[in-house]
Amino acid sequence: MTRRTPIATGSDWNFEILDAFEEEIARLADEYRLDTYPNQIEVITTEQMMDAYASVGMPVGYHHWSFGKQFLAVEQAYRRGQMGLAYELVINSDPCIAYLMEENTLMMQVLVMAHACYGHNSFFKGNYLFRTWTDASSIVDYLVFARKYISECEERHGVAAVEQLLDACHALQNYGVDRYKRPSPVSAAEEARRQKEREAHLQAQVNTLWRTIPGRPREEDALPGMADEEDPLGLHEGGRYPPEPQENLLYFIEKNAPLLVPWQREVVRIVRKLAQYFYPQRQTQVMNEGWATFWHYTLMNRLYDEGLVDEGLMLEFLQSHTAVVNQPAYDSPYFSGINPYALGFAIFTDLRRICEAPTEEDRQWFPDSAGSDWRETLEFAMKNFKDESFIQQFLSPKVIRELKLFMVVDDDQQEMLEVAAIHDERGYRRIRESLATQYALALREPNIQVYSADIRGDRSLTLRHVQDSRRPLARSVYPVIRHLYQLWGFPVQLESVQDEEVVRRYHWPLPEERRRD
Amino acid sequence: MTYFIDRRANAKHKSAVNRQRFLDRYRTHIKRSVEEAVSRRSITDMERGEKVSIPARDISEPVFQHGPGGKRSIVAPGNKEFVEGDRLRRPGAGGGGDGAGEGAASNQGEGMDEFAFTLSREEFLDFVFDGLELPHLERKNLVDLDEVRPVRAGLSREGVPARINIVRSMREAHARRIAMRAPIRRALREAMEALAEEERKDPVLRNPARITELKAEIERLEKRLEAVPFIDTYDLRYNNLVDQPQPSSKAVMFCVMDVSGSMTQAHKDIAKRFFLLLYLFLERNYEKLELVFVRHHTAAKEVDEEEFFYSRETGGTIVSSALTLVEEIIEARYPPGQWNLYVAQASDGDNWDDDSITCRKLLVERLMPRLQYFTYVEITPHAHQALWEEYERVAAEYAERFAMRQIVEAGDIYPVFRELFKRRIASS
Secondary structure, three states, X not given: OOXXXXXXXXXXXXXXXXXXXXXXXXXXXXXXXXXXXXXXXXEEOHHHHHHHHHOOOOOXXXXXXXXXXXXXXXXXXXXXXXXXOOOOOEEOOOOEEEEEEOOOOHHHHHHHHHHHHHHHHHHHHHOHHHHHHOOOOOHHHHHHHHHHHHHHHHHHHOHHHHHHHHHHHHHOHHHOOOOOOOOOOOOHHHHHHHHHHHHHHHHHHHHHHHOOOOOOOHHHHHOHHHXXXXXXXXXXXXXXXXXXXXXXXXXXXXHHOOOOOHHHHXXXXXXXXXXXXXXXXXXXXXXXXXXXHHHHHHHHHHHHHOOOOOHHHHHHHHHHHHHHOOOOOOOOOOOOOOOHHHHHHXXXXXXXXXXXXXXXXXXXXXXXXXXOOHHHHHHHHHHHOOHHHHHHHHOOHHHHHHHOOEEEEEEOOOOOEEEEEOOOOOOHHHHHHHHHHHOOHHHHOOEEEEEEEOOXXXXXXXXXXXXXXXXXXXXXXXXXXXXXXXXXXXXXXXXXXXXXXXXXXXXXXXXXXXHHO | OEEEEEOOOOOOOOOHHHHHHHHHHOHHHHHHHHHHHHHHOOHHHOOOOXXXXXXXXXXXXXXXXXXXXXXXXXXEOOOOOOOOOOEEOOOOOOOOHHHHHOOOOOOOOOOOOEEEEEEOHHHHHHHHOXXXXXXXXXXXXXXXXXXXXXXXXXXXXXXOHHHEOHHHHHHHHHHHHHHHHHHHHHHHHHHHHHHHHHHHOOOOOOXXXXXXXXXXXXXXXHHHHHXXXXXXXXXXXXXXXXXXXXXXXXXXXXXXXXXOOOOOHHHHHHHHHHHHHHHHHHHHHOOEEEEEEEEEOOOEEEEOHHHHHHOOOOOOOOHHHHHHHHHHHHHHHOOOOOOEEEEEEEEOOOOOOOHHHHHHHHHHHHHOOOOOEEEEEEEOOOOOXXXXXXXXXXXXHOOOOEEEEEEOOHHHHHHHHHHHHHHHHHHO
């Protein structure tokens, strides 16, 4: 390999230098067959970066106090020096928007380009969750639509009313996702056109649902022909409604809440759509960061090998990289959970090693991957998994040993905690399984579904929380069901179920009379 | 394909709306912090932001979460001494134990007791005034002001070279040149035509004397044409400035307070808040604002801020002593022609029996004609005494410029302040 002269030295940068580096990184990325969206790299100031942080990575956001709170928190942390802003901010859109902060050194800019514009970007384009759940080409349009719609609502109905509604939706936004149905993303123009139609249609549907004449003779329901005409959705055919438990609370609210007016349904929908957009990101933290970190590391080293960056820049890079993939031990004062960068980077790096230089252990554990083409194996791993399954599949004994992972069982019926597995032959599988579960969104968040809506009686809504290993809900359950009550408009109750048996009930509004009894 | 966009010049403060929404939502919390800061700080030290903390639980955004309890397993890194089967005591009373190991919880603020942030200076002042619309006080009447400011007032033919208006001067010169050259040109043209006509004639018929005459005429006219000056003194135009009386940008605020034995520290704190509000308010309206502190019991004295608010005195009260001193200070240092004069007086209403009448006379005859505004706050839960009654008569006479209110507790200050100045808007 011929060594060339460095493109630039020192820590200052300008647009020509960035361009030159970008070109080189693009060439190398192409060599590695990284498939990316076009990049739109935006150079911004610190203040703008804080803005971007505060709007949780949406380039255009609707207004809400919680983003203001976020901004104040970021600003405070940044001013006190508790937090560096620099690392990266990249948006899953087509073209893929990445932010470079003007204060960054040259090394940082190059690093962020490699990390965000080629690492994250290719992940967004390749990973099945992103492909299924998000439409990168339309997200910015949709955000513009959402912002416009919500500010129109604020004008028409008052800021306070919209804010209250958004508060309630935000409380439930993690439950605004269909986990198993493929969603259909649409663009903003389409959305605006459809929105009008939908308003009318949706309201009509809700009206049908709630058009229950009390005391209606049951026989009439039984007549199949009649029921079809009067009740095209088959909603009143006795039994429970909904017939199957619904996991998407916001969707259920949007379609069924009796008292919401059309604009409110649309706002619920907006929050739901955005929750859907962020859903893959919440499930691929380790993979996404690991992948991006793996690629910035690989690409930076290639730049160095070719002589395009000098030793000074490389040392600065290594220092920064080491900090990013640092994993403090559980008893360190800096410990705050498993560092997704560290874990993801370790798994991808080790996977490459397994392909290139497999040991006997690797051949046993990864018969398919050991000795295969590393680039193809990594591509496969990136495309077809989420954190949970990725760890289950690719966490190798070597990584477990290196991170010295151990597993502790915390059972409230036992007085002591028990170390159930450590990084040894007997523990690998258990640790891997347990860690994978730890990243399973379905277990990280309580499993709560709509169980029944009493459409004939008092219109109350019942949710069911299926407990996982007797784990109860945190106290935040009351404020959340209060928000739900606001949306639904009639009493809400939540039942915690363990082994088919209701162990605890939460009500809102609080049942005063019952308490007195 | 990649392209770079330099967004640095774009608007900052994209989050300004969200920030404001947040501040509005937690108005009560923030107000509490701001009020504490107000009583802690010096009057002149209000021009900073303020750090505000809000209990995290009050601003949390609730979501469904797992609570402590049940059975779960946690994988953590950095094992040193554990082997399988080890039993450990539950760490801490925190309940969550190694809970942080559970993924990367995205809940900002969870586990933090206080949500702390910094208000900017403007936001801080907004909260101090509690969104109060500041009335725009009339500045001192123009007629009795000595201060003037030069104002552009068209053009003049006289002036100093520094004020020459070049464009207008050149335009004048151009016009003059056209006007002066026109008759010469006309004569020149006629002469040329006559000459040409003469020369067209048959050489026999030509009149040599006439030709010579015409040629001489033409030469003379051409000289005259050249002699028309390019620019002349008449052409010069100067930017004209006239002196216009100018509302004074200087103000002085007299803080007058009773420090006799009956005024407790609580009374003084209330008074301080009131002075503070007035100070901030005036400060936003005048370029320069001076403060004069006059405290009095039976005798008045000019003091500095520290002594004004925090030293204790005993004894009786003679209010007129302070008013006399204020008048003397005005005479000596603040000629009313140049200064806007404000007096804010705080007292618990006690006064020496006969003195209240003296006070009224002093005010009506000597002080009020010169003052911009006089505010009096009486900090007492009790019935009014002679001073209040006399002041009411002053108020009747100078309804525009004299305001008085009773304050019972600190909470009354904002409303009273608002009321004092609201009435003023209505009447102006």
